Amino acid sequence: MIDIKYIRANPDIIREAIRNKNEKADLDALLSADEERRRLQYQFDNLKAQQNSVSQIIATKKRAREDAAAEIAEMGKVAAEIKAIQADLSQANALMDRLMLTIPNIPEEGVPIGLDESLNEVIRHEGEPLNYDFELKDHLDIAEANRLLDLPRGAKISGSGFPIYSGFGARLERCIINFMLEYHLQKHGYTELMVPLAVNRKAMTGTGQLPKLEEDMYHIAEDDLFLIPTAEVPVTNIYADEVLSYKDLPKKFVAYTPCFRREAGSYGKDTRGLQRLHQFNKVEMVRFVQPEDSQAALDEMLQDAEDILKAFGLHYRVLSLCSGDLSFASQRTYDLEVWAPGSQKYLEVSSVSNFGEFQARRANIRYKDAEGKLRHLHTLNGSGVATPRLMIALLETYQQADGSLKLPEAIRPWLELKI
RNA sequence: GGAGAGGUGACCGAGCUGGCUGAAGGUGUGCGCCUGCUAAGCGUAUGUAGGUCAAAAGCCUACCGAGGGUUCGAAUCCCUCCCUCUCCGCCA
Structure with missing residues (x-):
C-alpha cells in the first residue's frame, strides 16, 4: 500500500507506475473517493464536536438536577444527522480501502521499463x-x-x-x-x-x-x-x-x-x-x-x-x-x-x-x-x-x-x- | 462440537449501578533534581491515527478485541463475530 498522502501529492508518479506495471488500477476513482471521504469526515467531526460539547452541558445540568430537555431535544436532531453521515462515511471509507488495495507498488529507480x-x-x-x-x-x-x-x-x-x-x-x-x-x-x-x-x-x-x-x-x-x-x-x-x-x-x-x-x-x-x-x-x-x-x-x-x-x-x-x-x-x-x-x-x-x-x-x-x-x-x-x-x-x-x-x-x- | 471465564495503553491492572475516563494506580521508559558510585528517593513527561496550520504549539475527531444496536450521551447496556484460558466430548 502506498501512503495516501504521497499519492495525493504525486498522482503522476502513481499513474506512471500503474502503466509501467501493466495494472488496471483506477487512480481517478481513488482520488475522488479520497476527496469524498475527507469531506464526510470533516462534517462528521464537526457534528461530533457539537454533540460532545452539548453532552457536557446536559451532564452538568443533570448532576445539578436542572432541566435539560431543550438540549436533549436539540441533540436528538444532531444525533440523527450524525447517523446519516456516519453511514455515508463508512461506505466511503470502505470504497477507499478497496481502491487503495488495487494500487501497486512503484518500481524503483533503475528498474527496466517494459510490459512483459x-x-x-x-x-x-x-x-x-x-x-x-x-x-x-x-x-x-x-x-x-x-x-x-x-x-x-x-x-x-x-x-x-x-x-x-x-x-x-x-x-x-x-x-x-x-x-x-x-x-x-x-x-x-x-x-x-x-x-x-x-x-x-x-x-x-x-x-x-x-x-x-x-x-x-x-x-x-x-x-x-x-x-x-x-x-x-x-x-x-x-x-x-x-x-x-x-x-x-x-x-x-x-x-x-x-x-x-x-x-x-x-x-x-x-x-x-x-x-x-x-x-x-x-x-x-x-x-x-x-x-x-x-x-x-x-x-x-x-x-x-x-x-x-x-x-x-x-x-x-x-x-x-x-x-x-x-x-x-x-x-x-x-x-x-x-x-x-x-x-x-x-x-x-x-x-x-x-x-x-x-x-x-x-x-x-x-x-x-x-x-x-x-x-x-x-x-x-x-x-x-x-x-x-x-x-x-x-x-x-x-x-x-x-x-x-x-x-x-x-x-x-x-x-x-x-x- | 458443548459448558464456563476473559479480551482495557509498552506491560500489569482499576473502571463495567451509562455523562466529571484517553482512561485511576503501579511498572517500564525519557528528562531534571538529589546522591562518592550504584540502588533507593523526589519532580516532571510519556499512545496511535485523521483533521486544522507554512510549521510548531494549540484546538477538533476517532480508537478500551472486531462489527452492529439502544441512548441526547457507551470502555460501561444489548446482539453478532473473532481470539485466549479452563472443563467435557472427539481425534493425529
Whole structure:
C-alpha cells in the first residue's frame, strides 16, 4: 500500500507506475473517493464536536438536577444527522480501502521499463555449462529411467501438477530441502520457522496476493482460508499489527513449505514434467529491515540464493525484472534462472524482491527507530530456492551416458547419512 | 462440537449501578533534581491515527478485541463475530 498522502501529492508518479506495471488500477476513482471521504469526515467531526460539547452541558445540568430537555431535544436532531453521515462515511471509507488495495507498488529507480518478460534485463551469467559427449535426455526421461517420479499416479489422486516423488526421488528432494535450510541457517544466519500452510484473507491481503490474485489460489470456502502460494505470506505476516524496536532489526527468517498455485490461465505452458506444478516445495527467505538497509539487504539475499546454485555447481543467469514483470507488491526483483542442458533452457528457480514499505503498510508492521519515532519497516523475500526446477537442472546437468546420475559433492553426505 | 471465564495503553491492572475516563494506580521508559558510585528517593513527561496550520504549539475527531444496536450521551447496556484460558466430548 502506498501512503495516501504521497499519492495525493504525486498522482503522476502513481499513474506512471500503474502503466509501467501493466495494472488496471483506477487512480481517478481513488482520488475522488479520497476527496469524498475527507469531506464526510470533516462534517462528521464537526457534528461530533457539537454533540460532545452539548453532552457536557446536559451532564452538568443533570448532576445539578436542572432541566435539560431543550438540549436533549436539540441533540436528538444532531444525533440523527450524525447517523446519516456516519453511514455515508463508512461506505466511503470502505470504497477507499478497496481502491487503495488495487494500487501497486512503484518500481524503483533503475528498474527496466517494459510490459512483459521480453524486456527483463540479463545482468550476468555465473558458472559454465558442462560439456557432454553423448545425447542429453531431459529430466522427465531421466526421472522415468531412474524411477524418481510417479506423475501419472499423482494425477490420479489429485490432478496433473501434483507430483509424487518416489523412492530415491523422494529422498533426493527431501535432502535438497534440508541442505538448503541448513545452508541458510549455518552460513547465512537465518532463523528457521515452520508456519501454517493455510492462511486467512487478511494475511493474503497483507503481502499483496489479494485482492488481485484470488483466482490463482486454492481456497477453502468453509473456513475462508487459502493454501499458501509461498511461505512469504505466513512469514511476512508474523509481525502484522505489531511494533518492533529498531534494536530487533534486521530479522532474517527461512522457512520450508510446500506451495500451492492454481496457475489459472497457464494451462499448456511449460507443462512437461516438473516445470510447472500446482504443488511444489520451496525454501523461502524473508527479511525485516530498517528502510535505509533494504537495498543492501536485497543484494545480500540475492547472494544467499546464488550460493545454493553455486554449491550445486550449476550454471545460471541473473535477471533484473522489468516493471511489467514485477509482482504487484515488488519495487525491485531479481530472478535466478538455472540452466537445464537437457531441455536447453533457463528455468526460474528464485525470485528475490524488495517490497520497501509496501507490505509493511498493508500488514501494519512498524518499528520504533532510534529517535522513538514510529515508522514502517521494509520487507524483502527471496526463494532460496524452489525445488522442482532445481531438480530438473540437477538431473539434466549431472546425467551420465549410461543413464545414471552423478550428483554433486555437496549433496552426497546428505544422501549417505547413516543411522 | 458443548459448558464456563476473559479480551482495557509498552506491560500489569482499576473502571463495567451509562455523562466529571484517553482512561485511576503501579511498572517500564525519557528528562531534571538529589546522591562518592550504584540502588533507593523526589519532580516532571510519556499512545496511535485523521483533521486544522507554512510549521510548531494549540484546538477538533476517532480508537478500551472486531462489527452492529439502544441512548441526547457507551470502555460501561444489548446482539453478532473473532481470539485466549479452563472443563467435557472427539481425534493425529
